[in-house]
Amino acid sequence: MLADVQSVGYDLFAPEMTANPYPLYQKMRQADPVYYSETLGYWILTRYADVEAALWDERLSADRRSLFIQQLGNLDASLIQNFLQLTGNMMIEQDPPDHTRFRKLANQGFTTKALESWRSIIQQITNYLLDQACVRDSMDIVADLSVPLPALVIAEIFGVPAEHQANLIQWASDIGTFWGAPGGQNIEALARKADTGAAQFTALIRQLIEERRHNPGTDMISLLTLAYEQQGFDLDLLPSLCILILNAGHLTTTDLIPNGVNALLNHPDQLQLLQANPALLPSAIEEMIRFDTPAPFLFRIAKQDVNVGGHEIPTGSVIALGLGPANHDPAKFANPEQFDICRSPNEHLGFGPGVHFCLGAVLARMELNICFQMLLKRMPNLHFDPDHVAIPRQTNLVFKGFDTLPVKFQG
Numbered sequence: 001m002l003a004d005v006q007s008v009g010y011d012l013f014a015p016e017m018t019a020n021p022y023p024l025y026q027k028m029r030q031a032d033p034v035y036y037s038e039t040l041g042y043w044i045l046t047r048y049a050d051v052e053a054a055l056w057d058e059r060l061s062a063d064r065r066s067l068f069i070q071q072l073g074n075l076d077a078s079l080i081q082n083f084l085q086l087t088g089n090m091m092i093e094q095d096p097p098d099h100t101r102f103r104k105l106a107n108q109g110f111t112t113k114a115l116e117s118w119r120s121i122i123q124q125i126t127n128y129l130l131d132q133a134c135v136r137d138s139m140d141i142v143a144d145l146s147v148p149l150p151a152l153v154i155a156e157i158f159g160v161p162a163e164h165q166a167n168l169i170q171w172a173s174d175i176g177t178f179w180g181a182p183g184g185q186n187i188e189a190l191a192r193k194a195d196t197g198a199a200q201f202t203a204l205i206r207q208l209i210e211e212r213r214h215n216p217g218t219d220m221i222s223l224l225t226l227a228y229e230q231q232g233f234d235l236d237l238l239p240s241l242c243i244l245i246l247n248a249g250h251l252t253t254t255d256l257i258p259n260g261v262n263a264l265l266n267h268p269d270q271l272q273l274l275q276a277n278p279a280l281l282p283s284a285i286e287e288m289i290r291f292d293t294p295a296p297f298l299f300r301i302a303k304q305d306v307n308v309g310g311h312e313i314p315t316g317s318v319i320a321l322g323l324g325p326a327n328h329d330p331a332k333f334a335n336p337e338q339f340d341i342c343r344s345p346n347e348h349l350g351f352g353p354g355v356h357f358c359l360g361a362v363l364a365r366m367e368l369n370i371c372f373q374m375l376l377k378r379m380p381n382l383h384f385d386p387d388h389v390a391i392p393r394q395t396n397l398v399f400k401g402f403d404t405l406p407v408k409f410q411g
């Protein structure tokens, strides 16, 4: 085994990592690109080539149950039984051929026609949220925009009634925090919250599936219920697919919006360039995803011994694939620490290539384009609020965003 992460200074959960993890990622990539952390109990890959290859490697499984059990330390696995049942049935944790069956079915919900029908929903919700903010001269990008926007959009697509939408955000966050490898802090409390969230979220989705079976609409739950029944899939497994899409559909987008606003406000030349050339927005969004990747790590489990960069990784090992670190690898990106909205090509790994390539990438891009287009148009004088500090958040390895990002847009 190699030396401990902390003993050589690689503490992925050190307080300074929350503000800026990229210097440490650079150190790791240069000195220990394939690293075993005794403290965390897993391997960490930080080079673009290794991470990309691992995402396509069939010898690595997406079934992360052993990570979750490992995270519990001495606690009993029964503490997270609802969580394990819910997430274990999610296609994001399955390998082909099971994954292929679920993915084919889920793809049917994301047709070009469906995506186009969601455009006006996104526009309406964004406008509504910005209207609310515009009556003041300041807003919190997180509380006022990035938390409600993707959550309301995905809730609308699924037809989740308004009275459950606040719960949906809380459950997603509780499940996502434990799912995202939170380090060792308060693990029992996090596990309990994740398990309660999983049980309550599953109960609600089961109830909605039952209702839509008898009274179908045009929402995603109705469409997936019908498809499951027609194709002979077990309806008991449908809550896992719905909750996967509901959670994945907003947690990452919620983080990308403040990460992107923060990058733009920290690089006024790039903000001005974008304001003068709105056609650069799609390319600016790709750069936001690369520059401050909202899902900086993904996990895989070795199904057999694998050799990565000369290191023997034994069967059963947990491997953290550093999408964020890989997106700053100078072997792939010229001047990786530079935020360049014109970067081309920009083959970032932010949507995780491979069989699990983000199902919602097209929706996410549409949502982000509409959000930034409206934000910059309606608030051309956007700047950091000098009276309130931004608080970045990375309490787990999979989700990186902000707790709060106060801005002003007048005066």
Ligand code: HEM
Binding pocket: 062, 091, 092, 093, 103, 154, 244, 245, 248, 249, 250, 252, 253, 256, 289, 294, 295, 298, 299, 349, 350, 351, 352, 355, 356, 357, 358, 359, 360, 361, 363, 364
């Ligand atoms: C900026 C926004 C987003 C980012 C950065 C992002 C990133 C990712 C990544 C990295 C993965 C791969 C996970 C893995 O291999 O373990 C993934 C998978 C997935 N994403 Fe996204 N995502 C975003 C938005 C969305 C949206 C809006 C939706 C749906 C409405 C969505 C649904 C999914 C689903 C269902 C999967 C699992 C796919 C599978 O297992 O085949 N994502 N996403």
